[in-house]
Structures are given as C-alpha cells and as structure tokens.
Amino acid sequence: MQHAQIGSTCQYHRANTRKIGYGSIGEDFQAAITNRGDYTGNDTVAARRVYMQYTAFLENPSNYARFRERLHIILRLTHNHIVKYHKVAVCPTLVGANFEFLMDYYPGGSLKTRIETMKNSKTLLDPSRAVQYSIHLADGLSFLHQNNLTHGDLKPENVLIECAGDGRPEKLLISDVDGLVTLLRDAISSLSLWHGRSSARYQSPEILGAFTIAAREDVWSAIPGAKTDVWSLGSIMLDLLRCITGDHQEVLRNPVTGKVMGQERRLGSMEFQAAVVVHGCIPVVNAPPPVPPQLAECVRCCLQVHVNERLSAEELLRKLDYCAL
Template sequence: MPSPIPVTRLLPKDIYPCLDIGTCSSPLSKQCHGYTLQVPAQRLHGRVTSRLWSSVIHWKELRAVQPVGSGGFGSVYRAEYLGETVALKKVKKCAKNKLASRQSFWAELNAAHLRHRNVVRVIAATTCVPADFEDESSIGTILMEFVGNRNLQQIIYGCAELLNGDRWLRYSTDIAHGLRFLHSHSVVHLDIKPANVLVSGEDVCKIVDFGCSLKLDRGCEASAIGGTYTHRAPELLKGEGVSPKADIFSFGITLWQLITREQPYTGDKHHVLYAVVAHHLRPSVQENPVFQSEQGRLCSSLLARCWSGEARCRPSAQELLPHLEQLRNVDPL
C-alpha cells in the first residue's frame, strides 16, 4: 500500500522528482522490485558523510541487536551497523488503526534529510525487510544515530541527579536550538515532551520521535493527530490548523517540568483537556516558591508567553533564545 503522505512532504526536492513510484509498500524503497533510491549508504561520524539518509538497509552489516526499550510506537534496539553503534527502531503496526500506523512511520522521516546537533539523525529507513528480520507487528524499520539510554523524562523524575539552573538552562536552550532548525525547514514536531528529548553522554539534548510531525507546505493548511495531551496546544485540542507555535506551547510545559521536576497536571484526562481550552488551565507558577527569585519571575513571564492560548502571541523558537540567555545573567532559582 503506498504511503498516505505524499512523498513530496518526506523528501528534499532534489530527490523526489526522480523517484519511480510503483506498488511497493514504500515510496522510498524500491529494492523489493529491483530498484533502489540513489542515496548512498553512509558510515557515521564523518567517515563517509552525506546530508541524505539511505532507503536501503544493508542487513548483513547489522550486528549485536539488543533491546533498549518499547512503547506504543514500537521497539528500539541498540545495534552495530557498518562498524558503528546505532539505534534500530521498529515501528509497530496498530491493529485498530492501520492508516495511523503508516502515517506515523512516514512522519518519522519528515526530518530525515536534516542534520543538526540537537536533532537525532536518521541513517536509513525501509519497509522492505528480509525474512530472517521479519516482524509481523512491524510496518517499517528506521536506523538512527545512537544517543544513549537516557531521556529528559528519566532525568527529571527518575533519578536524584542535581538539576540546577545551569543544567536546565542548557537543556532548554538545546531544545530551542533544535526547534529553531526544524521550524526553519517547515517541520513541526507536535510531540515535544521530556520523553522525546534524548540526552547524550556529552550532556547534549537531541529531539527524537517524529511520529506525530508534519512537514508544512507553503500555503497549505494542515491538521494534526496524536501527540501527548498534557503538552498539546489548545488550538490543536480544538482541531484548528497547525503552526510551529504549537511546538512552543509544548516547549513551555517541558521547561516548567525541567524547573519544578513536577507533573504538569493531575486528575482526569478529559477534565484537563476541557480546562486547558475553556479555562486556560496551565501548570502552577504563582503558588510555586521556585518562581519567587528574579530568575523565577523572568521564567514565569516567559512561560506565560509560551503557553498563551493565542498561538500568535507565543514567541518563535528564534525569539526564545535571547530570553533563555537573559536567564543566565540573573540570580538563579
């Protein structure tokens, strides 16, 4: 079945005009019919570099596949590929909504051709899998750079590590840099949250999991599905159009979590959804003593702008950066 998302929204313009779209399950990988997209396989870390990912996985080069984690999206493994450590992600087939499963897989590739320090890099992806790697519950496989086993969710809530002002500011600045880059290429993530931000061994944040993302075509109205309700912008909850400002709302909730190490909301999901839209419910700031310092008051002001009910009133990712830099120059929380 062809992708439900047009190939022009997944590939850079210098690639997709030469594609021969046929009946293969993937518009990106034609090797099951004797054709391949002419994107070279690449070694990592500069040995053989290209800004492009590959639609061919050289399965014989895959070694030592070990499980790392799993969830509703599928499963992630650590593996060796062409002599380097990589992350292998199998996107799960949803029996209840097969179309949504396929959309999620292709959405994972919206940023595949982009390269940035704060975005996890895609190496290769395909829906054509040899029999000895076949998994009936999987609709596709993606190879990505291996960042590590830690994400911000684990750092915020699952360990006793100190998360002081310098550290959460570095983390939030990393996320803002990643968003600025994605938005400059018309990619909206739509599921920014601590669990979707990996932290490398060098303590650098990298945005991952693009299964809800959209590539915004110029002049094209788009609607979004999926995402995490606690971080979802009110205009998306109301079914309105998507813009990069939806990611800024999610960034604001994530920044609040980094500062407070608390859960943004408690109580029934449907009550929270209604209250966010109808009563402008947001995580607590005024009652939280951590926001009483000079830095805290500046944070409070920035958060209020990020999670404004009006998307046009939120700062862009570019505008976030000087505000975060200003926070470094005042008394810490």
C-alpha cells in the first residue's frame, strides 16, 4: 500500500512519550502541528495509531475502500458535540501499513475518568448538569444518525470533555466515530471483538447475543444500528443518574419473572453478559430525589429490550430538551 493522506494537508509530529489514552483499535498520543497547510485549529492535537494486528484488515483493497468511503464522510462532519477528525495518514512500513488518525485534543479527559473520579471522591453530580450532559450526547448521536452513520461502540471511554473557559461552558463530545471497530467486527464475522474489546455494560441485548423473551423470536439482530446506539446512550445516562444519588450499585431485573440480580455484589463482565443474554435482564432505573423524573423516564425509554420500542436519538433529544425547561 502506498503513502496516502486523506483530509487536511497539515503535517504533525506525534510524541510517543505523551500517550493520552487507548481504545479498541489503537493508542492515542498528544501531537503538535508542524506545518498548518489548510488546517485552522489548535496547535496541539491528538493522533491515534491503529494497532498493527488490525492494519492487515485495512490493507485488503475491498476493506480499505469501505473504510475510505466512511472516512470521507467523517472528515466532513462538523458538530458541537462530535470530536473533529482532520486527516488519516497511511504510511507503509517493513511489517505492514501504519494507520493514524488526527483529531482534536481535549485535555479534559473522558467521561469514564470523570465518573470514576466522582465515585472515588463520593462527589455528587448536579441534576441539571446530568440533563445537559445527556442533551449533548443525544444531540451528537442524532447528528450522526441524520448522516446515516451509526457509532456502534458508544461508552464513557468514547466521550470526551471540553473544559469550560474563555466564556465557553463545559461540553461533552462523542469520539471514536471513525467506525473502524464496526468494520472489523463485520470482517471477523463474529462478535469476539465486540465482546472482548467493548464493555458489555454498554452494549444492547441484540449485540450481546440473540435470545428470546416472551416468545418474541423476531426482534433480534446482531447488526449494530441506530437503536443499538440509543441503548448505549441510555446506559451512559444511567451512569449519570447514579452520579446524582451517589448510589452506584448496578442492579438487573428480568422483566418477565421479576428476578433481580446484582443486589448482593457487583456482577462481573461475563456475569452481566449472561444475565442479559441468557436471563433477559435489563438495568433497573431507580430515580429517588433529586433525580429528575423526566430524565429517569428518558433512560427507561432508551433501555427497552425490544428494538422497536426504543426512542430514536432525535426523539430522545426532544424529550431531554423538555427536561431542561
């Protein structure tokens, strides 16, 4: 594969000693713009280097063509709550191609880190801020879906925080919208990547495994779609509800039998997956004061077992806007 650059004409230097995170497909490093070209953003950016074991997939011409088609869409996206991608660089090496994404850098870190910090410090989240966070994510997700894109791997690790400053309020942005995880899952023709790399707690039942509830065998599909993203967003919003009350106990309930799991101890990842796939359990949404009842209802509308009963991202955004009034 030849050298290729898709997107901005800028040049950058990646600082290997400044790793700022890692994800399902690669590692993120802080980088600096060395030649701006047509780039008009900040001098400090983030560069994601795709793990070498996945680049062989992209070296296949057919797979790369699919990937490139999505990238051309992603690079054109500009939205207040979606991390901006600027370019993709493809550089051949002796052992295979090296793929790197260049995107905006947000020193505020991820929502996962923010939630863990609040849990460890026993800090409570203001209800109005939980509503605003949810609006930010629903707004970004709705925009993706309006552009016929699904995320497929939405979880707190893939939500970044832009800190307040210079008159700007704090805001959340959805990251990892490149879709490479989805393409890899399709290529592998199994859900092993999904199960191993992605947190089961944010994946919908139809992704975790096909199973039957209440004798309805026609509702499941293992193909990620817009309603899959909505379940994931609902799971993130449930985390925010727990941050409001400080009660981070994760409880699952079977909607048919009423059986409850997770009250005695926290379920492990595989236990959680089995509870959802085998027993048909769904997260319990508790909403004691000061949780806004409308926000809790929005979460319940996202965490519907049957795909067609979930809200769309656009419908969710309208309900959340009403919560903010």
